[in-house]
Amino acid sequence: MIEEQLEQSKSTQTKPIYYATTPIFYVNAEPHIGHAYTTTLVDVAARFHRLRGDDTYFLTGTDEHGEKIQKAADAAGLTPQAYTDQVSGKFRATWDSLDISYDEFIRTTEERHQEVVNDVLQRVYDNGDIIFGEYGGLYCVGCERYYTEKELVDGRCPQHDIVLEYRSEENYFFRMEKYRPWLRELLEDNPELIRPERYRNEVLGILREPIGDLSISRPRARVPWGIPLPWDENHVTYVWFDALINYYSALKSHGTEGHYWPHVEHFIAKDILKPHGVFWPTMLKSAGLPLYQHLNVHGYWLVDGGKMSKSKGNVVRPLDLKDKYGNDAFRYYLLRDMSFGLDASFSEVGLAERINSDLANDLGNLLNRTLGMLGKYRQGRVPEAGDLEPIDAALRDAFVTLPDRLTVMVDNLQFDRAIESVLEAVRKANKYIAETQPWALAKDEANAKRLDTVLYTCLEALRCASILLSPIIPNKAEELRAQLGLGGAFTLDDAKAWGLTPAGTATKLGAPLFPRVDLAALNESLEVKEAVIEHKPEVTIDDFARLEFRVAEILKAEAHPKADKLLVLTVKLGGEERTIVSGIKKWYDPSALAGKKVIIVANLKPVKLRGIESQGMILAAEDAEGNLSISALDRDIASGSEVR
Ligand code: MSP
Numbered sequence: 001m002i003e004e005q006l007e008q009s010k011s012t013q014t015k016p017i018y019y020a021t022t023p024i025f026y027v028n029a030e031p032h033i034g035h036a037y038t039t040t041l042v043d044v045a046a047r048f049h050r051l052r053g054d055d056t057y058f059l060t061g062t063d064e065h066g067e068k069i070q071k072a073a074d075a076a077g078l079t080p081q082a083y084t085d086q087v088s089g090k091f092r093a094t095w096d097s098l099d100i101s102y103d104e105f106i107r108t109t110e111e112r113h114q115e116v117v118n119d120v121l122q123r124v125y126d127n128g129d130i131i132f133g134e135y136g137g138l139y140c141v142g143c144e145r146y147y148t149e150k151e152l153v154d155g156r157c158p159q160h161d162i163v164l165e166y167r168s169e170e171n172y173f174f175r176m177e178k179y180r181p182w183l184r185e186l187l188e189d190n191p192e193l194i195r196p197e198r199y200r201n202e203v204l205g206i207l208r209e210p211i212g213d214l215s216i217s218r219p220r221a222r223v224p225w226g227i228p229l230p231w232d233e234n235h236v237t238y239v240w241f242d243a244l245i246n247y248y249s250a251l252k253s254h255g256t257e258g259h260y261w262p263h264v265e266h267f268i269a270k271d272i273l274k275p276h277g278v279f280w281p282t283m284l285k286s287a288g289l290p291l292y293q294h295l296n297v298h299g300y301w302l303v304d305g306g307k308m309s310k311s312k313g314n315v316v317r318p319l320d321l322k323d324k325y326g327n328d329a330f331r332y333y334l335l336r337d338m339s340f341g342l343d344a345s346f347s348e349v350g351l352a353e354r355i356n357s358d359l360a361n362d363l364g365n366l367l368n369r370t371l372g373m374l375g376k377y378r379q380g381r382v383p384e385a386g387d388l389e390p391i392d393a394a395l396r397d398a399f400v401t402l403p404d405r406l407t408v409m410v411d412n413l414q415f416d417r418a419i420e421s422v423l424e425a426v427r428k429a430n431k432y433i434a435e436t437q438p439w440a441l442a443k444d445e446a447n448a449k450r451l452d453t454v455l456y457t458c459l460e461a462l463r464c465a466s467i468l469l470s471p472i473i474p475n476k477a478e479e480l481r482a483q484l485g486l487g488g489a490f491t492l493d494d495a496k497a498w499g500l501t502p503a504g505t506a507t508k509l510g511a512p513l514f515p516r517v518d519l520a521a522l523n524e525s526l527e528v529k530e531a532v533i534e535h536k537p538e539v540t541i542d543d544f545a546r547l548e549f550r551v552a553e554i555l556k557a558e559a560h561p562k563a564d565k566l567l568v569l570t571v572k573l574g575g576e577e578r579t580i581v582s583g584i585k586k587w588y589d590p591s592a593l594a595g596k597k598v599i600i601v602a603n604l605k606p607v608k609l610r611g612i613e614s615q616g617m618i619l620a621a622e623d624a625e626g627n628l629s630i631s632a633l634d635r636d637i638a639s640g641s642e643v644r
Contacts, residue, residue, distance in 0.1 A: 017056075018049040019260040021247050023268050024061040024106065027087035028072035031094040032308060033346060034269065034301050036318035037334050041298070041415065042267050043100045044335055047471035048410050050101075051492045057260050059250050060095065061106035062088040066239030067218070068141050070225040075541070080225045084109055098318060098327055099474055106250040108242055116249035117242050118230045121216075123287045125231060129175045135215050136168030144239045145275070146215065159271055172235060173213040179282040180211050186281070192294060194277055195413065196341035199270065199297040203277035214279060216241045244280045248289065264292045273297055296413055299343040316346055328473035329355045329514060332419070335472055340413040348526060352517035359473075359514035362426050363465065363480075369433055370458040371483060371509040377442045382459055382485065383452035384503035392457045395432045396498045398425045399464040403492045406468060422468045429461040459484060459501050467495040476513050483510050548603035549643035551633065552578070552616070557590035562610045569593070569618070573602065574640025581614035587628050598630050599643050 020042045025035050039060055046058040063069075064084040073083035088107050095102060106113060124130060137146040142160040146167075157164055184207045187193060187200060194200040217235035218226060226236030247264060251257040268276050276295050284291055300307070303314045321330045333351045336358070338344035374380055388396065402425060409418040436454045441447040462480065467490055470477035481487065485505040494500055552571040560566035560581060567590055569580045580600065600616045607614055620628040 016049075016052075016054045017260060017263040018046070018054045018265070019057045019251075019263045020046055020049075020059070020265045020267060022060040023272060024063040024108065024243055024246050025091060026063050026068065027084050027091070028068055029310075030087065031091055031318060033303075033316040033318055033321075033334075034308065035091075036094070036098060037301055037338065038267055038269060038298065039095055039100050039102075040098065040331050040334050043102070044331070044415065044471045045265075045267075045410060047101060047474065048406075048492075051467070051471060051490075052407065053491055053493075056103075057251075057256070058101065058103045059106060059247065060100070060102045061104075061246055061250070062091055062108070063239070063243045063246075064088060064107055064109045065226045065236075065242055066144050067223045067225075068144055068239075070223060071141070073225075081109065094319060098322060098331075104250050106246050108246055112253035113246060113249040114227050116252045117227050117237060117245050119252075120245050120248070120283070120287045120289075121237065121241070122230050124174060124283065127286050127288070129178070129286045130216070131173050131175060131213070132170070133173055133213075134168060134170050135173070136166065138164035139167045140164050148212075169215075169219065171215040171219075171238075172217040172229065172232070174216045174241070174283065174286070176214040176279065176282045177211055179285050180207055182285060183207055183278070183281055186291075193291075194273075194295045194297065196297070198341065199273055199277070199295075202273060206274060206278055211278060214238075214241075214282075240275050240279060241283065244275065244283065247292075262290055262293075265294050265296060266292050267296045267298070269298050269300060271300070296340075298340050299338065301338070301346050302343055303346050305345065321348075321351070325351060325355060325517070326476075326514070328476040329359060332359060332472055335415045336419045337416070339416050349519070349522060352519055352522050355514055356516050356519070358423050359476075360512065360516045362423055362430065363469075364513050366426055366429050366433075366458070366465075367462055367480060367483060367513060368509070369430075370455065370462060371507050373438050373442075374455055374459070374507055375509055377438070377451060378455065380507050380509070382501055382503055382505040382507065383456055385453045385456035385499070386449040388453065388457075391432065391435065392453060395425075395428060395457055395461060398428050399461055399468075400496050400498055402464070402468055403495045407492075419469075419472060422465060425461070426465055429458060429465075432461075433458060456501070456503075459507075460498055463501050464495040467492065479510070479513060483508050547601060549599055549619070550574075550602040551597055551637055551639050551641040551643060552580075552600045552602075552618075553639040554593045554596050554598065557588070557593040559585065559590060560610060560612065566609060567593075568612055571598075571600065571616075572639045573600075573616075574638070576640070578615040579613060580616045580618060581609040581612050582618045582620075584618070584620060584628050584630060588630070596630070597633050597637065597639065599633070 022038045022042050025031070042058060042060070046056050049056040062084070069084060070080055073080040076083050078086070084107070092105050138152070139146050140157040140160060140162070142162070143157065147157060147164060151158065152164070156162055184204065187204055187207070191197070191200065194203055216238045217229055218238060220226075220228065220234050220236050223236055226239065227242055229235045229237060247266065248257060248261060251260050266276060281291050303316055304312070308315045318330065330351070333354045336354060337350060371380070374382070402422060405421060406418045409415075409421070438451055438454050441451040441454065462484055463486060466477045466480045466484065484501065485507045486501065550573055552573050555570045555572050555577070557567050557569045560568050565583050565585050567582050567585045567588070569582055571578050571580055599619045601619065602616050604617050618630055620630045622628050
């Protein structure tokens with residue numbers, strides 16, 4: 001099958017078109033490693049296609065309407081527009097700093113998008129596929145959709161693990177059920193349409209039973225933050241119906257839909273399979289638009305064995321990893337350590353190990369050894385190679401066959417295997433050095449030509465590696481090329497040719513491409529972090545409001561008569577005096593405390609500590625070693641004042 005595809009790709013004459021999309025992300029959360037994964041993955045695919053010379057277009061953006069966003073804006077105390085501007089800006093800035101080469105960033109609040117949504121809705125309406133009716137069901141605001149009883153896990157939302165609320169409303173409905181037989185047949189006939197296969201099977205499973213009609217509107221009185229329906233302005237468009245259309249509206253708004261739409265490749269994770277595998281194809285069918293080429297569905301990055309969540313406090317932020325390890329190393333890890341379609345476990349230690357083994361050891365060493373020897377034996381200038389011996393030709397073949405093999409792997413979503421095959425060739429090059437022993441050749445002038453050939457072969461291996469890895473580590477690939485003395489544009493075909501480095505080129509050995517990570521120090525710092533971060537549940541503003549924080553002035557402090565570690569403090573709280581027993585004795589001399597103003601929790605139920613009733617608690621910061629520091633106020637403020 002691979003041979004067949006190879007033949008096919010060779011025989012393609014016209015410039016292929018590639019249009020790839022990420023989901024448009026909800027703006028109720030900031031970008032995390034999951035969003036970064038899909039976006040980086042599409043970036044790598046897009047860069048690879050550009051390298052092949054394909055006419056490539058890459059779309060990403062943000063999903064900004066609906067009840068969930070409206071609620072998030074309320075909670076932030078901002079208008080939905082101001083709020084979405086802010087968070088959408090954060091997504092865009094994050095992608096910019098992660099070197100995401102998107103061609104377009106779409107926001108569903110843009111007018112150009114809303115116009116196309118209206119147009120598509122009208123088409124579906126004119127096609128007789130919209131009806132008005134009442135619907136009742138279990139709704140998840142997090143997913144912005146109704147769930148059937150069968151889809152629930154232990155009666156809860158499978159994505160958010162919450163009990164869903166029953167809702168019933170008068171809405172407009174899209175006659176989705178009508179298209180079920182068509183979609184089923186389509187999926188039966190096109191096994192690759194949704195891939196990998198497990199997700200196709202999941203959608204086929206859904207289609208085996210009635211899917212019902214899809215509620216596509218919300219009463220404007222309840223959810224004003226949305227696009228009004230073109231035929232009834234008392235209702236706004238359901239957020240998924242609005243959002244999915246982004247993939248088309250982005251093109252339509254500048255007239256390129258005829259060019260790119262027929263080639264669209266969607267990339268999503270498994271969480272949004274149903275909207276993309278069931279809602280979207282039926283919507284397109286009704287609107288008379290062609291279907292996507294493939295729906296490419298990947299798994300989830302898990303953290304600590306489960307889903308990341310704010311409440312567990314384990315959300316992994318891509319910019320933190322970029323700052324710590326560099327963006328190219330982070331991208332490499334993301335693509336190398338997840339098999340497309342399967343879940344993967346994020347581990348910072350795993351990331352560091354990957355850097356050390358593949359990037360610092362295998363690739364970095366090959367560069368350093370090659371340029372080191374070139375400096376020592378040939379003043380850093382690229383020599384002219386002599387005739388190739390079988391061992392040289394074998395290394396050449398290991399590299400020049402890679403472009404075609406990688407093309408097939410990337411087309412089949414095997415990004416991890418594609419990277420691994422480049423690294424295998426890099427390891428072969430290291431082995432080649434060990435076997436050809438250039439340092440031994442250098443000892444005898446009679447072997448000068450042989451040494452030239454060996455060094456040149458290593459340089460060519462590095463040149464090819466720089467091309468093949470450029471979609472994954474774009475900046476380091478440039479740096480690598482600069483050290484090789486190469487500049488300018490290059491294509492994938494350049495990695496099929498051997499001997500493109502001109503003799504006489506001056507190389508410039510620079511700093512190591514990927515510095516090694518000190519694993520022992522990393523393990524230690526992670527242990528400390530673990531100890532500091534207790535996973536606390538998220539609280540609502542109402543939970544917070546139940547606590548009363550006040551400023552208290554310490555009037556006097558003395559040692560607790562029956563406890564070594566405790567002080568007994570008399571504090572003034574406005575007109576009131578209280579006794580507070582506190583465990584700060586180790587860090588504070590009682591005589592130095594009088595007159596200090598601190599923050600206390602004033603409405604704690606009193607407790608007796610070693611026989612003395614404590615009527616409150618002083619807030620103190622505690623570091624990883626358990627050292628305490630009481631909260632100090634930097635301005636004089638009356639005791640009894642509230643702290644919020
Ligand atoms: N707004 C919708 C998508 C509309 S597309 C027309 C949405 N947004 S989202 O912000 O929740 O993003 C979901 C997507 O983020 C996933 O499909 C996936 O691309 C990415 N990921 C979120 N968490 C993830 C992981 N833990 N692991 C991998 N990808 C994840 O749904």
